[in-house]
Amino acid sequence: MIKPSxxxxxxxxxxxxHLPCLLDxxxxxxxxxxxxxxxxxxxxxxxxxxxxxxxxxxTNVNITGIVHLNLRIGQITTPxxxxxxxxxxxxxxxxxxxxxxxxxxxxxxxxxxxxHTAESSVKIPMDHCINQHHFPLKSTxxxxxxxxxxxxxxxxxxxxxxxxxxxxxxxxxxSHNLVxxxxxxxxxxxxxxxxxxxxxxxxxxxxxxxxxxGTFTIPPPNLECHSITLSPTIDQSTPSSPSLSSDxxxxxxxxxxxxxxxxxxxxxxxxxxxxxxxKQYQCLFDTSxxxxxxxxxxxMINTGSHPPVHSHVYRTDPIK
Numbered sequence: 001m002i003k004p005s006x007x008x009x010x011x012x013x014x015x016x017x018h019l020p021c022l023l024d025x026x027x028x029x030x031x032x033x034x035x036x037x038x039x040x041x042x043x044x045x046x047x048x049x050x051x052x053x054x055x056x057x058x059t060n061v062n063i064t065g066i067v068h069l070n071l072r073i074g075q076i077t078t079p080x081x082x083x084x085x086x087x088x089x090x091x092x093x094x095x096x097x098x099x100x101x102x103x104x105x106x107x108x109x110x111x112x113x114x115x116h117t118a119e120s121s122v123k124i125p126m127d128h129c130i131n132q133h134h135f136p137l138k139s140t141x142x143x144x145x146x147x148x149x150x151x152x153x154x155x156x157x158x159x160x161x162x163x164x165x166x167x168x169x170x171x172x173x174x175s176h177n178l179v180x181x182x183x184x185x186x187x188x189x190x191x192x193x194x195x196x197x198x199x200x201x202x203x204x205x206x207x208x209x210x211x212x213x214g215t216f217t218i219p220p221p222n223l224e225c226h227s228i229t230l231s232p233t234i235d236q237s238t239p240s241s242p243s244l245s246s247d248x249x250x251x252x253x254x255x256x257x258x259x260x261x262x263x264x265x266x267x268x269x270x271x272x273x274x275x276x277x278x279k280q281y282q283c284l285f286d287t288s289x290x291x292x293x294x295x296x297x298x299x300m301i302n303t304g305s306h307p308p309v310h311s312h313v314y315r316t317d318p319i320k
Contacts, residue, residue, distance in 0.1 A: 008106050009127035010113055012092070013072040015040050019092050020127055021071070023106060023113070026160025027095030034086040037067055044068045045084070052083070061085050073115060074122040078102055088158070090133065134215045135159060137167065137193065143207040145179070145199040155193050155213055162188045165216040167195065173213065177205050181214060254282050 008023040014032075017039060029052070037045070050063040065084040070077050080098050098104070105114040111126045137155040145151050165188060169181035180198040187193060195213065199205040207213075258278045265271045278285070 008108075008113065009133065010073065010124060011127055014069055014092065015043065020090075020133070021092040021094050022090045022133075022159070023099065023104070024093050024095055024159060025099065025106075027093055028097065030080055030082040030095045030098045031061070031085055031088055031093045032067060032069065032082040033088045033091045034064065034084055036091055037065075037084050040067070040069075050083075061087055074124050076115065076117055076120060076122050078115065078117070090135070090158070134217055135165075136212045137195075137214050137216060139207055139209055139211045139213055140192075142209045143197065143205075143211075145197060145205040145207075147202045147204060148200060150196055150198045152194055152196055153213070155195060156210075157188045157191050157193055157216075159188065160191055162218065164219065165193075166219055167214055167216045169214040170212055173207075173211065177207065179205055179207075186216065254286055257285070258282075 010021050010023065012019055012021050014036065017036065019036065037043075044067070046066045048063060048065055052061040052063060061083075063083045063085055066081055067084055068079065068081050070079050072078075078098070078101075080094075080101070082092075103116040105116075107114070112123055113126060114121060114123050135158050137157055140154045140156050143151065143153055165186050167184045167186045169183065173179070174181055178199075178201050180200060182196065184195055186195065197205075197207070197213070258275055261278075262271050262274055265274070
């Protein structure tokens with residue numbers, strides 16, 4: 001059984017604008033989307049040009065300024081300075097700076113968040129509509145898939161980590177490039193996750209870098225998800241060609257097959273006779289090594305490109 005994700009959402013008011021906020025323990029700073037800042041009045045904004053690198057060391061977030069906000073959560077107000085960016089996956093992300101400043105306790109068991117200030121503390125429930133928040137997953141490099149091949153590709157996530165997320169592929173990408181991308185349960189670690197892309201066509205498929213391969217949502221707490229894993233006996237070096245014997249749990253020797261076939265017989269003598277008979281003709285049942293039929297072609301005359309000589313049929317008088 002898959003446990004719910006550790007990602008948490010809360011509802012807050014940012015200068016009288018209702019806003020769902022993502023609590024990201026993997027982010028060192030808090031961020032807010034440019035589209036929200038445009039609707040804010042009487043706020044202090046410092047224009048800066050800066051670039052943040054996420055924990056994966058490759059993903060960059062361009063910053064256009066810093067805004068000083070007042071987040072009203074429950075009955076208390078929590079002032080915070082947030083970086084402004086238009087490349088965020090969510091409208092508001094509260095990072096470690098806000099979590100540490102207000103000694104925020106996130107309790108996944110009770111699905112509550114406790115916020116402490118110098119004067120008081122407030123306990124609020126988490127946002128239970130987390131499955132409505134969609135996050136994009138983009139390709140980290142340009143992808144080239146040969147005809148009738150499958151590739152495992154690396155995807156870039158806007159959030160730092162999550163044990164399990166529900167992935168849905170980009171249908172427009174699939175129909176335009178004629179590729180197959182499965183729905184899946186993925187695990188995100190250090191802003192990275194992986195999925196498979198299949199090219200069933202007879203031409204090369206090219207997917208540019210930073211292409212949205214699909215989106216994911218966080219499973220709600222009351223949803224139980226079950227993952228189906230491969231048998232440990234399957235050769236992991238060739239994932240696209242699973243072993244039939246491993247999937248069906250077929251015995252590895254003919255002796256085991258014969259013993260299982262005769263297990264229902266209670267008479268030892270009868271079982272021994274049948275076992276010896278099966279052993280005598282075991283080559284007829286052994287399909288592990290393919291055999292080639294040795295057939296001899298009947299005699300024929302090689303006429304090359306000319307048709308064989310034959311006699312024409314003529315009409316005759318029936319009386320004759």
